[in-house]
Amino acid sequence: IAPEVIVGVMARLLTLVSADLVGVMDAGLATAVEYAATREQFGVPIATFQAIQHLCAAQLVSLEGGRSLTEYAAWAVDQSDANEAMLAARAAKAYCSRAGRVVTEAVVQVHGGMGLTWDCMAHVFLKRALTDAKILGDAASQIQEIAVLRGGRI
Numbered sequence: 001i002a003p004e005v006i007v008g009v010m011a012r013l014l015t016l017v018s019a020d021l022v023g024v025m026d027a028g029l030a031t032a033v034e035y036a037a038t039r040e041q042f043g044v045p046i047a048t049f050q051a052i053q054h055l056c057a058a059q060l061v062s063l064e065g066g067r068s069l070t071e072y073a074a075w076a077v078d079q080s081d082a083n084e085a086m087l088a089a090r091a092a093k094a095y096c097s098r099a100g101r102v103v104t105e106a107v108v109q110v111h112g113g114m115g116l117t118w119d120c121m122a123h124v125f126l127k128r129a130l131t132d133a134k135i136l137g138d139a140a141s142q143i144q145e146i147a148v149l150r151g152g153r154i
Contacts, residue, residue, distance in 0.1 A: 007082040014089035015077055018070040021096035021132045025063045028107040028125035036110055059106045062099040069095050087149055094142035100129035
């Protein structure tokens with residue numbers, strides 16, 4: 001098997017895991033926003049609290065960054081050479097691995113103590129993000145590989 005074929009397959013796999021992380025972040029954040037809109041504290045929905053609004057807004061920024069990098073990686077896998085596709089895929093995986101943890105931890109936080117119970121999906125999103133982050137290498141290993149691909153330059 002030619003080395004560029006192996007690189008292309010690995011780029012596709014990294015992109016797929018990144019896409020799964022984007023999906024996990026998206027579903028988790030949607031669940032948190034829906035919960036915040038219906039959960040009341042002090043007679044008002046918790047979604048009216050500035051702390052909850054800012055927490056959710058910050059997670060949306062992280063989610064969209066991951067989505068953008070993953071879409072670029074998917075484009076590069078189809079349209080660019082194997083090395084460019086690998087750089088894009090590793091960048092997407094590194095970003096999404098870190099963002100996935102942060103976003104899904106925030107989802108648990110919005111749900112409060114209930115977020116870690118079997119009655120709530122928040123902990124499932126977190127576990128999925130933590131698992132996906134390790135598949136094919138965590139963020140640190142992706143960044144190291146990017147440095148190698150770029151000749152030691154990050």
